[in-house]
Amino acid sequence: MEKYKVVITGRVLPAALAALETQCQVYRWEQPTAPTLADLSGWLKDADGLFVSTNIAVNEQLLAAAPRLKVIAQPAVGYDNIDIAACTSRKIPFGNTPGVLVETTADLAFGLLLTAARRIHEGWDWVRAGKWQPGAQLPYGVDLYGKTLGIVGMGAIGSAVARRGQASGMKVIYNNRTPRADQADLKAEYCTFDQLLSEADFIVVLTPLTPESRGMFGANEFAKMKPTAYFINAARGAVVDTQALYNALQAKQIAYAALDVTDPEPLPADHPLLQLPNILIVPHIGSATTETRNRMALLAAENLLLGVEGKPLVTCVNTEVNYR
Numbered sequence: 131m132e133k134y135k136v137v138i139t140g141r142v143l144p145a146a147l148a149a150l151e152t153q154c155q156v157y158r159w160e161q162p163t164a165p166t167l168a169d170l171s172g173w174l175k176d177a178d179g180l181f182v183s184t185n186i187a188v189n190e191q192l193l194a195a196a197p198r199l200k201v202i203a204q205p206a207v208g209y210d211n212i213d214i215a216a217c218t219s220r221k222i223p224f225g226n227t228p229g230v231l232v233e234t235t236a237d238l239a240f241g242l243l244l245t246a247a248r249r250i251h252e253g254w255d256w257v258r259a260g261k262w263q264p265g266a267q268l269p270y271g272v273d274l275y276g277k278t279l280g281i282v283g284m285g286a287i288g289s290a291v292a293r294r295g296q297a298s299g300m301k302v303i304y305n306n307r308t309p310r311a312d313q314a315d316l317k318a319e320y321c322t323f324d325q326l327l328s329e330a331d332f333i334v335v336l337t338p339l340t341p342e343s344r345g346m347f348g349a350n351e352f353a354k355m356k357p358t359a360y361f362i363n364a365a366r367g368a369v370v371d372t373q374a375l376y377n378a379l380q381a382k383q384i385a386y387a388a389l390d391v392t393d394p395e396p397l398p399a400d401h402p403l404l405q406l407p408n409i410l411i412v413p414h415i416g417s418a419t420t421e422t423r424n425r426m427a428l429l430a431a432e433n434l435l436l437g438v439e440g441k442p443l444v445t446c447v448n449t450e451v452n453y454r
C-alpha cells in the first residue's frame with residue numbers, strides 16, 4: 131500500500147511519530163531552528179498532511195506550495211499562526227488539541243500567580259546565593275485570600291484558573307465578549323473589561339490571540355489597573371503591548387507581572403524586560419508536562435491520520451470542511 135506523505139515541522143514526541151509512521155512516509159525538519167517555507171517546499175509539493183510541531187506561519191503562500199494537502203494538525207489549542215480562512219477555502223481541515231491541556235495550563239497560570247505573589251522564585255534565588263543570614267529579610271509578598279482575581283478570557287482554561295482562585299479564597303470576576311450561560315455554576319461575576327482592570331488585584335489573561343485581542347493590554351489599560359495589581363499572561367505575548375508593559379512596571383504603575391508568553395518569543399537575552407526587578411518570566415511552558423504533551427501529540431497525530439484518509443478529525447477548528 132502506498133503510504134501517505136506527511137511533513138513535520140520540527141521535534142515530535144516518539145509515540146506520536148511512531149503512530150504517524152504506521153501509515154505515512156514522514157519527512158521531518160530536524161534542525162534546531164524553525165524551518166522557512168523554502169526549507170520545506172521540496173517536501174510540501176506532494177505532501178498529504180502537515181504536522182505543525184514547531185510553530186510556523188501556515189498562510190496562503192505555504193498552502194499554494196502544498197497543492198495536495200488534505201489535512202493540517204498542530205499539537206496546541208491556540209492557532210493564531212494558522213490562516214483558517216485560507217485552509218477552509220482550500221477545503222483543508224485544521225485540527226488543534228483543545229481540552230487535553232486545560233488543567234495543566236491552569237496549574238501553570240495559577241502557579242505563576244502564586245509564585246509572584248509570594249516571591250517564591252526570589253526566595254530560592256536568595257537562599258542559593260547564600261543571603262539567608264540571621265536578621266536578613268526578603269521583601270514581603272502579598273496574600274491571595276480575600277483578593278479579587280480578574281480573568282480575561284473565561285473559557286476552558288480560564289474557568290480552571292477560576293476554580294483554583296476560589297479554592298484559595300479569592301473572589302472571581304471575568305470578562306469575555308459574551309457573558310457565560312453557566313455563570314452561576316462558575317461562581318464568577320461578569321464585568322466589563324474596564325471594570326475588571328480597575329477592580330482586580332490579580333489579572334490573568336487567557337484569551338486567544340485574534341485581530342481583536344492583539345495589543346488589548348496597552349498603556350491605557352495598565353493606567354486603569356491598581357498600583358498594587360499583578361498581571362499574569364498565559365495566553366499569547368502579542369495580546370500585550372510589550373513596551374507599555376515595560377513602562378508600567380518600571381514606573382510602578384502596576385506592582386508585578388508574571389509571563390508564560392512574550393512578544394517577541396523567545397525573548398532575546400538582552401531584552402529590557404529581563405532587567406526589571408518586578409517580573410517573572412517562564413519559557414511558554416503552560417502545557418509542558420510529560421503526560422499532557424503526550425496527550426496533545428497523540429491527539430494531533432490522530433487528527434492527521436484521520437485527515438489523510440479523508441475522515442473527519444476528532445477536534446477540528448474549521449468544522450465546515452470536516453467531512454469528505
Ligand SMILES: NC(=O)C1=CN([C@@H]2O[C@H](COP(=O)(O)OP(=O)(O)OC[C@H]3O[C@@H](n4cnc5c(N)ncnc54)[C@H](OP(=O)(O)O)[C@@H]3O)[C@@H](O)[C@H]2O)C=CC1
Pocket residue numbers: 207208209228229231235282283284285286287288305306307308309336337338339340342343364365366390391414415416417
Ligand atoms: N501558555 C500556554 O502554554 C497555553 C496558552 N494557551 C492560550 O490560551 C488560549 C485559551 O485557550 P482555551 O481556554 O482552551 O480557549 P477557549 O476557547 O475555551 O476560551 C477562550 C475564551 O476567551 C474569550 N475571548 C475570546 N476573545 C476575547 C476577547 N477579545 N476579549 C475577551 N475575551 C475573549 C472567549 O469568550 P468569548 O468568545 O465570549 O469572547 C472564551 O471564553 C488559547 O487560544 C491559547 O492562545 C492555551 C494553552 C496553553
Ligand SMILES: O=CC(=O)O
Pocket residue numbers: 205206207208209231416417
Ligand atoms: O500555547 C499552547 C497552546 O496549546 O496553545
